[in-house]
Amino acid sequence: MDLDSLGVVMLASAAIVLVAVVGVRLAGRIGVPGLLLYLGIGLLLGWLFPAVGVSDARLATVLGYTALVIILAEGGLTTSLTDLRPVLWPSLVLATVGVAVTIGVVAAALTVFVQLDVRLALLLGAVLAATDAAAVFSVLRSLRLHPRLRSLLEGEAGFNDAPVVVLVVVLAGGDLTGASWWQIPLLVLAEIIGGAVVGYLLGWVSRWVLPRLALPAVGLYPIAVFALLALAYGIASVGHASGFMAVYVAAIVIGAAGDLPHRRSVIGFAEGLAWAAQIGLFVMLGLLASLDQLADAVVVAAVAGVALVVLARPLAAVVSLTPFRLPGNWVAFVAVAGLRGAVPIVFAAIPLGLAVPGAQVVFDATLIVVVALTLLQTPLLPWAGRRLGVDVGWAAQQLQVEAAPLDGMDASLLGIDIDERSRLAGLYVSDLRLPPGAAVSLVVRAGQGLVPDVHTRLQPGDELLVVATEKSRRAAVKRLRLVSRDGRLAGWRRPEE
Numbered sequence: 001m002d003l004d005s006l007g008v009v010m011l012a013s014a015a016i017v018l019v020a021v022v023g024v025r026l027a028g029r030i031g032v033p034g035l036l037l038y039l040g041i042g043l044l045l046g047w048l049f050p051a052v053g054v055s056d057a058r059l060a061t062v063l064g065y066t067a068l069v070i071i072l073a074e075g076g077l078t079t080s081l082t083d084l085r086p087v088l089w090p091s092l093v094l095a096t097v098g099v100a101v102t103i104g105v106v107a108a109a110l111t112v113f114v115q116l117d118v119r120l121a122l123l124l125g126a127v128l129a130a131t132d133a134a135a136v137f138s139v140l141r142s143l144r145l146h147p148r149l150r151s152l153l154e155g156e157a158g159f160n161d162a163p164v165v166v167l168v169v170v171l172a173g174g175d176l177t178g179a180s181w182w183q184i185p186l187l188v189l190a191e192i193i194g195g196a197v198v199g200y201l202l203g204w205v206s207r208w209v210l211p212r213l214a215l216p217a218v219g220l221y222p223i224a225v226f227a228l229l230a231l232a233y234g235i236a237s238v239g240h241a242s243g244f245m246a247v248y249v250a251a252i253v254i255g256a257a258g259d260l261p262h263r264r265s266v267i268g269f270a271e272g273l274a275w276a277a278q279i280g281l282f283v284m285l286g287l288l289a290s291l292d293q294l295a296d297a298v299v300v301a302a303v304a305g306v307a308l309v310v311l312a313r314p315l316a317a318v319v320s321l322t323p324f325r326l327p328g329n330w331v332a333f334v335a336v337a338g339l340r341g342a343v344p345i346v347f348a349a350i351p352l353g354l355a356v357p358g359a360q361v362v363f364d365a366t367l368i369v370v371v372a373l374t375l376l377q378t379p380l381l382p383w384a385g386r387r388l389g390v391d392v393g394w395a396a397q398q399l400q401v402e403a404a405p406l407d408g409m410d411a412s413l414l415g416i417d418i419d420e421r422s423r424l425a426g427l428y429v430s431d432l433r434l435p436p437g438a439a440v441s442l443v444v445r446a447g448q449g450l451v452p453d454v455h456t457r458l459q460p461g462d463e464l465l466v467v468a469t470e471k472s473r474r475a476a477v478k479r480l481r482l483v484s485r486d487g488r489l490a491g492w493r494r495p496e497e
Contacts, residue, residue: 016279021279038279039283041286043286058353060346060349063284064284068133068277068343076247076250076251077270079155081253083151084155093323094320095162095163096163099160099316102128102313103126109306109311110304123172124304124366126164127347128308128344130347131338133157133343135339135342135378145390146330146390149334152334161244165244166187195242195245196245196249199249200253202231202232203254207254210228210254228254232246309373313338317334329388333384337384341374342370345366345367411473413467414477423483423487427483428456429452429453429455429458430454430455431483432483438466439468443458443463
């Protein structure tokens with residue numbers, strides 16, 4: 001590309017992004033998932049303008065990995081560690097044992113009913129085993145699920161990329177007739193553990209570094225956070241561990257930090273970047289596909305899709321979650337909420353890039369299954385949530401507190417937004433009972449600032465500015481979140497420190 005073509009490329013790219021952004025709202029009104037709209041844009045562009053089609057599957061895989069890293073980073077940063085911790089082990093088992101069950105069931109169905117080659121059947125089962133982080137994060141957060149159930153599904157989507165990508169690479173490049181097949185589970189386990197260790201360690205280092213940087217501009221903090229997450233991926237990959245696992249774990253650890261500077265800016269940047277990654281990823285995969293070849297894979301896709309939805313996913317949910325004695329309606333919802341999206345298509349591009357015989361069928365069948373399941377599953381999830389009784393309504397959410405270090409004062413400025421679901425609304429400032437060293441310094445209401453006293457009553461829509469010394473900051477944040485969740489009597493019968 002030269003300077004003469006730069007303007008044309010930027011014009012086309014901007015038009016695609018704007019159409020996709022505006023189309024999200026339209027798609028929601030007519031009941032079509034926004035992510036599917038992006039895929040349709042790519043397919044339409046590839047059909048109308050064959051010259052812009054993506055023909056390099058290896059390049060598509062690299063770009064897909066990059067987009068997936070961004071999506072996992074945003075998902076980890078916005079995941080509540082409080083909600084994830086109780087369902088961490090169920091998420092990990094669902095992301096490993098559940099993946100193995102899914103692969104086995106789908107591969108068996110393909111070899112029995114369409115006599116597909118065993119290697120291709122295992123490949124198709126593997127790429128379909130991964131739930132999609134982009135779909136899960138964007139769809140489930142629009143539902144009113146119990147926070148821990150949502151965290152269970154989000155954790156599965158964040159964790160299962162690591163084992164699946166290892167299996168796909170081994171199946172695409174290895175020889176299944178060798179005597180070393182038993183090494184595959186050990187390889188998967190080693191990469192998962194290695195990535196988790198790298199992510200955890202770098203996450204804690206980042207939690208120590210970020211509040212002490214005192215950067216001159218707010219916009220530098222999101223860049224620093226994503227640079228650290230990219231560092232986690234790089235270290236893990238160079239060390240032959242799972243970069244995906246490292247990024248997701250590091251993002252969870254960083255996002256759980258109570259003193260993450262300018263949290264609102266970091267999260268806003270992450271969400272915007274993740275949306276851009278999703279748009280680009282789905283459009284690119286649409287360009288990679290060829291509508292003329294899809295017909296040859298319809299039968300294979302139909303068998304794989306039915307086996308996945310009717311047998312594999314429910315069996316994986318029951319086998320993985322039964323030992324943890326989770327509520328039956330939770331297990332039933334997990335059985336129907338295995339969302340697929342761009343991730344299986346990205347993984348299906350790996351054997352395509354390696355020129356594995358029959359890889360085109362795997363890619364085309366994966367694309368058909370993803371489109372069909374997205375059209376069918378996504379609109380049905382709200383209904384399934386209500387029928388299964390996992391829709392908890394608009395319960396009070398965890399309070400979001402933004403911290404900004406005050407240079408030279410050994411203190412932090414905390415910003416708190418009060419919405420109608422927070423039990424802070426209706427309380428007097430004196431009801432907060434903040435610890436010594438912390439005080440509400442300003443209330444911003446309808447764009448006007450007022451200095452509060454003990455008789456100031458908080459209202460929905462208020463923004464609070466709390467100044468706290470470093471010694472009292474953690475206790476102040478803990479107290480504010482407790483009161484936001486439980487009201488003025490929070491901590492009455494239990495210690496707060």
